Amino acid sequence: MLCQSCEKRQATTHIKTILNGELKEYNLCPECAAKLGYGSFFGNFGLDIDKIFGSFMESFGNERSAKRCSFCGSSFEDIAKSGKVGCAHCYEEFNDKLLPSIQRIHGRTTHTGKLARSAGAEVKIKNEISRCRYELEEAIKTQEFEKAAQLRDKIRELEGNMNTAGGESK
Amino acid sequence: MSEVIKQRKDVSDVVISTRIRFARNMKDYPFPCRLNEEKKRKVASIVKEAALGGHSAISDRFKYIQMSELTQEEAVSLVERHLVSPEFISDRQGRGLLLLDDESVSIMINEEDHIRIQVIRPNMDLDGAYDLADKIDTLFDEQLNFAFDDKLGYLTQCPTNIGTGMRASLMLHLPALRESGAMGKISASLAKLGFVIRGMYGEGTDPKGSVYQLSNQVTLGISEKEAINNLRDIATQIITQERAAREAMAKNISVLDKIFRAYGILQYAKLLSNDECMKLLSDLRFGVEIGVFENIDFDTINHLMIEVQPATLMKNIGKKLNPHERDRIRAEVVRSALMRKQVPASRRLEE
Numbered sequence: 001m002l003c004q005s006c007e008k009r010q011a012t013t014h015i016k017t018i019l020n021g022e023l024k025e026y027n028l029c030p031e032c033a034a035k036l037g038y039g040s041f042f043g044n045f046g047l048d049i050d051k052i053f054g055s056f057m058e059s060f061g062n063e064r065s066a067k068r069c070s071f072c073g074s075s076f077e078d079i080a081k082s083g084k085v086g087c088a089h090c091y092e093e094f095n096d097k098l099l100p101s102i103q104r105i106h107g108r109t110t111h112t113g114k115l116a117r118s119a120g121a122e123v124k125i126k127n128e129i130s131r132c133r134y135e136l137e138e139a140i141k142t143q144e145f146e147k148a149a150q151l152r153d154k155i156r157e158l159e160g161n162m163n164t165a166g167g168e169s170k
Numbered sequence: 171m172s173e174v175i176k177q178r179k180d181v182s183d184v185v186i187s188t189r190i191r192f193a194r195n196m197k198d199y200p201f202p203c204r205l206n207e208e209k210k211r212k213v214a215s216i217v218k219e220a221a222l223g224g225h226s227a228i229s230d231r232f233k234y235i236q237m238s239e240l241t242q243e244e245a246v247s248l249v250e251r252h253l254v255s256p257e258f259i260s261d262r263q264g265r266g267l268l269l270l271d272d273e274s275v276s277i278m279i280n281e282e283d284h285i286r287i288q289v290i291r292p293n294m295d296l297d298g299a300y301d302l303a304d305k306i307d308t309l310f311d312e313q314l315n316f317a318f319d320d321k322l323g324y325l326t327q328c329p330t331n332i333g334t335g336m337r338a339s340l341m342l343h344l345p346a347l348r349e350s351g352a353m354g355k356i357s358a359s360l361a362k363l364g365f366v367i368r369g370m371y372g373e374g375t376d377p378k379g380s381v382y383q384l385s386n387q388v389t390l391g392i393s394e395k396e397a398i399n400n401l402r403d404i405a406t407q408i409i410t411q412e413r414a415a416r417e418a419m420a421k422n423i424s425v426l427d428k429i430f431r432a433y434g435i436l437q438y439a440k441l442l443s444n445d446e447c448m449k450l451l452s453d454l455r456f457g458v459e460i461g462v463f464e465n466i467d468f469d470t471i472n473h474l475m476i477e478v479q480p481a482t483l484m485k486n487i488g489k490k491l492n493p494h495e496r497d498r499i500r501a502e503v504v505r506s507a508l509m510r511k512q513v514p515a516s517r518r519l520e521e
Contacts, residue, residue: 016256018249018481023260072200087200088317088325091332102322102329107364108391111323113334114304116316118197123320134396 003029069093122162129158182468183459184409185294186341186381189252190303193326193335194285194310195317201327202280210264214279220313221268221277228306231271237262243490246481252290252341254278275306282327283335285310292472294405296338296398303336304394323390333390338401341370342408345380345456346415349425353382356408364388365404378445379452379475384408420460429457436504441497447478447504466508474507 003011004026011027018024068075074086076094085091091098103109112130115123132155139148195201199213218234237245237259245259253276254267268277278286287310289303310316317325324335331337347353357367370381384405386397419425432453436442442450455471457463476482478500484491487499 016260018246018256018479022480023246023249023256025260072204074200074204082203084203084327085201085325085329086204088195088197088319091319091322091325098329102332102390105330106333106388106390108388110321110391111319111333112391113323113336113393113395114307116318116324117311118316118318120320131393131395134393 001027003027003032005029005032067093125158125162129155129162132158180293181409182293184342184344184412185405186343186468186472187252187293188291188295188299189337189339189341190289190296190299191337191339192285192287192303192307193283193324193331193337194287194307195283195325195327196285197315197317199284202282202284203327205264205280207264210280213284214264214266216314217277217279217285217310218266218268220310224309224313226309228270228309232268232275232277233271235267235269237265237267243481243484247479247485248276250479250482251476253288255281257281275302277306283331292469294340294402296340296402300338300394300398330387331389333388334392334394334397336389336394336397337385338398339383339385340401340405342367342382342384342405342412343380343452343455343459344382344408344412345452345459346419347408347412348380349419350415352411352415356411360384360404363400363404365401379448380456381452381475416456416460425456426462429453429460429462433457433463437508438505439501441494442478442501442504443493443497444478444480444500447500448475451475451478451504470507474504477503477507 001011003009005028009029009031011029013028013030013033015026015028015033016023017026066075069086069090070093071089072087074090076097079085079090079094079098085098099109112127115127119127132151136148136151136155139145139151196213196216199205199209202210202213205213214236221232222229222234240248240262245262248254248267249256249259251273253269253273255278258265258267258278258281264280266279268275268279270276274290276288276290278288287303287306289299289306291299319325323333324331326332326335344353347356353367360367364387365384366387367382367384369378370383384401386401388397392400432450436447436450436454451471451474454463454466455468458466458468458471477486480493480496483496483499483503491499
């Protein structure tokens with residue numbers, strides 16, 4: 001499909017937008033998409049994020065592995081083609097194949113931040129530690145030294161918990 | 171930190187609104203792309219139950235809307251008011267929306283993910299918006315089995331959202347930076363930092379009304395708090411640049427001419443197309459921003475920018491209108507809003 005803006009290059013970006021009260025769909029090439037403000041965080045490469053993700057994974061898809069997710073039935077090919085993961089279990093099932101793309105997109109592969117109720121005990125402590133470390137940095141920056149000292153003590157305590165209890169404590 | 175907040179001055183001359191969005195999914199159901207309509211309905215009813223049946227005071231304030239039951243105008247108006255995404259109304263089967271009574275919270279069910287919690291606040295209020303989204307998220311977490319991985323965080327249909335699943339955005343009015351042609355450069359350098367800035371209304375190279383949306387892109391390996399603080403830092407820089415550009419333009423007679431013409435047309439026009447109206451409202455806002463008009467407040471203009479959108483216009487009037495009729499009604503809406511403000515063009519900037 002050709003780009004609807006320049007009518008020259010191949011369209012790779014699909015955009016849904018509201019224009020004068022109507023839902024419009026556009027197919028654009030990466031250049032025009034970037035020009036029109038739909039450049040992604042890979043914009044400086046002149047490529048669209050879905051395309052990177054899709055094509056990157058396609059190279060794996062060529063292996064034609066017959067493996068399917070036991071929960072939702074997605075194959076890795078399905079995921080690579082659509083850029084959409086089928087279910088939570090796919091992330092485990094195709095972990096080794098997904099991880100390089102995830103690394104490419106985010107630059108990192110380990111979550112820090114809010115945890116769901118279902119998160120493991122050890123990760124909960126680790127998370128608390130990294131949260132405290134971040135707050136400690138902030139406290140030092142703003143010269144709130146009393147708060148910083150409290151945070152430092154808390155971090156030590158949490159680290160102690162992790163070493164002795166082996167992550168059993170909550 | 172508290173020092174920073176204390177020193178934060180009002181930025182409503184640049185920041186129109188703040189938005190925080192969380193993407194969440196349930197572990198025991200495939201993501202929406204792998205659900206048929208029946209399963210989507212099932213997911214929608216579970217999420218609805220979790221929200222409305224909760225013991226929190228906020229539960230009573232939610233209204234559930236089955237998207238397939240809305241008219242096209244009602245659905246499009248939700249997009250114009252930034253309550254749902256364009257994608258959400260492109261196929262409305264099996265999709266549901268939970269809307270808080272004051273419309274500050276909208277929860278999309280079966281958009282790209284099972285649950286999209288979105289909080290919108292006027293002006294710059296990242297912490298306030300985040301706290302509310304966080305609270306609602308925790309309420310869901312208590313009742314639903316979220317798809318979460320110790321290493322990858324919250325799991326989402328698109329891997330670009332995994333980790334925190336959080337997108338924080340600010341809607342910015344940047345007429346001076348746009349006029350000066352700096353937006354391309356800014357957009358490119360933001361991309362390198364993991365942020366994106368794009369036009370808010372319509373498609374054009376010419377973001378209607380010079381309204382832009384600035385948001386974070388990276389969601390894995392960075393905590394919500396860090397992401398929000400980074401966004402605030404970036405926004406602060408953009409605000410400073412925009413204000414500097416405004417100051418440089420404020421004495422330019424051509425710029426002033428444009429602003430006063432916009433004011434004149436908005437007050438007296440009998441027909442206003444959506445495009446023209448957005449452009450003029452943006453010029454008018456620019457005038458307020460540089461202190462040309464007294465008595466017009468940002469809220470009035472912010473509201474007008476949404477009220478004049480076609481579907482919202484028809485929804486408020488309560489009937490379908492053809493484009494010509496819309497242009498007439500739009501002009502009336504704008505005129506009466508400005509009349510109420512009774513704004514004589516006040517003192518000019520010293521020339």
